[in-house]
Amino acid sequence: MRYFVAVAEELHFGRAATRLHMSQPPLSRAIKQLEADIGALLFTRSPVGVTLTPVGTVLLDEARALLDHADRVRVRVSAAAGVATLTVGILGDGTDPGVARLAAAYRRDHPGVDIRIRDTDLTDPTCGLRAGLVDIALTRAPFDETALTVRALRTDPVGVVLRADDPLARRDRLRLADLSDRRWFQFPQGTDPLWQSYWNGGRPRAGPAVRAVQECLQAVLWSGTVGLAPLGHDLPAELAVVPLIDMAPSRVVAVWNEGDTNPLIRSFVEIAITAYRH
Amino acid sequence: MRYFVAVAEELHFGRAATRLHMSQPPLSRAIKQLEADIGALLFTRSPVGVTLTPVGTVLLDEARALLDHADRVRVRVSAAAGVATLTVGILGDGTDPGVARLAAAYRRDHPGVDIRIRDTDLTDPTCGLRAGLVDIALTRAPFDETALTVRALRTDPVGVVLRADDPLARRDRLRLADLSDRRWFQFPQGTDPLWQSYWNGGRPRAGPAVRAVQECLQAVLWSGTVGLAPLGHDLPAELAVVPLIDMAPSRVVAVWNEGDTNPLIRSFVEIAITAYRH
């Protein structure tokens, strides 16, 4: 299940394998075996890329829910066994090494606490905070903040992601008006409106609906849409990012449920604040 | 998880192993490893018997729910892949070979259908029919039949289960009145009232609350309570069963949700009827 979700989110066997800390051939074999067990193909493989079949789409939702459930069982049973757990939600693929160092620092200071990192896709900036999937989220504003406590950590300037061969990609800065005739990728309906509107620059020119970082990049690469991203992340060579000068910078924040009195949250936020103020 | 649930339900490593179609030592080792992973003991082992620790009790509920969830994922994904599934609920430990033969007969007649047998504990005579855990239940009356369709299959005379050294165990038949001074085991609160009242002969003299067949037998063996059971099942040598002559016989029935138009249900019921009319 974890293997399948990784491939479905990356839409790329090689990348999924590195994310799972394993090599590509056993991953291919495992997926093949899963497909044999189910009796249907889960992915369409083509050299241009991997996509989900209808059966795969069904399984992706089910598998995510099942893995969430299993995680909650672990937390509850650990709690019954007297081991405190703090679940931290982060947005997108957890390749950001900053979070790993943060977690390591926290583990050093609180040896008895079991700290878990939970990646979420881009459709919920609160990382499932309201649903109880995480205790605290390290994420980006803006989103509906009712019943949540938000603490600012950092701001990042924002740029537009384009194909490297796009005429605009050679400019050293852009305005939103320069992109008025472009199609923007959207998030699926049901996504927080503030979030949705921020990341498509307030434009309703709907392109494909994406859920994950890799899907965003693929949307730009394949269907020629444009999308926004915070600066300072590495991109594949076929993509370029150009700073936007009339866009409010992206605020990195820590969020937790307003009434949550778990003392581990406070101490984690303290460590996060000092870590982000480098 | 499946191993743990089996041991927790049988409260006996050897029996759990046979139920899991494996031998006892690897099962012991697997549980030990699970306990190491969790960081707490799940069972208290003593030669007089195995009991759940508080952590084990928590895990039992969680593990049951998680296994149910996983089962439903399998069914839904199979459905998306075009494979029809029929889930049959049966009560108690599925050691009854009759059900296995029934399932085999059905598989022969309907090769494309994936038929699953799901054991349930004794606290829900409908085997989770209303919750959608099963499509059809082979179980025993009586229970609340609203919104359910019930089809009679057979009746079994009922007897009382006693310790073999109980004075009453030597009698060749008993009346309910002979047991008026005994404590009866109960089912946990929330259990269907009709069901509960039938199996304790209408007596409210509460003994321990049990969930599974093995717990019933242990309750009789250890705490000296009495309980009813249909005749014709083998019991351990320390227990005896004496026919009750003033007790309505137990009705074996097939049940399904009233509005369920799944044609597989009808055909399964047909096969069940002919199989039970031997």
Add this chain to the structure above:
DNA sequence: TGCAACAATACCCACAGGGTATCGGCGTTG
């Protein structure tokens, strides 16, 4: 003080699931 019951231990074996090296098919490019 044996004896019976039952979980734990010791030890063995097979295969699932990991790894590396390589192939094949299909775009891209000079």
Add this chain to the structure above:
DNA sequence: CAACGCCGATACCCTGTGGGTATTGTTGCA
């Protein structure tokens, strides 16, 4: 248009998990 590069599939190896049998250890019980 041929050579190359990307990426998933295949071939093959090797370790460790998870199954098995035989035996021990402990504890009530006769």
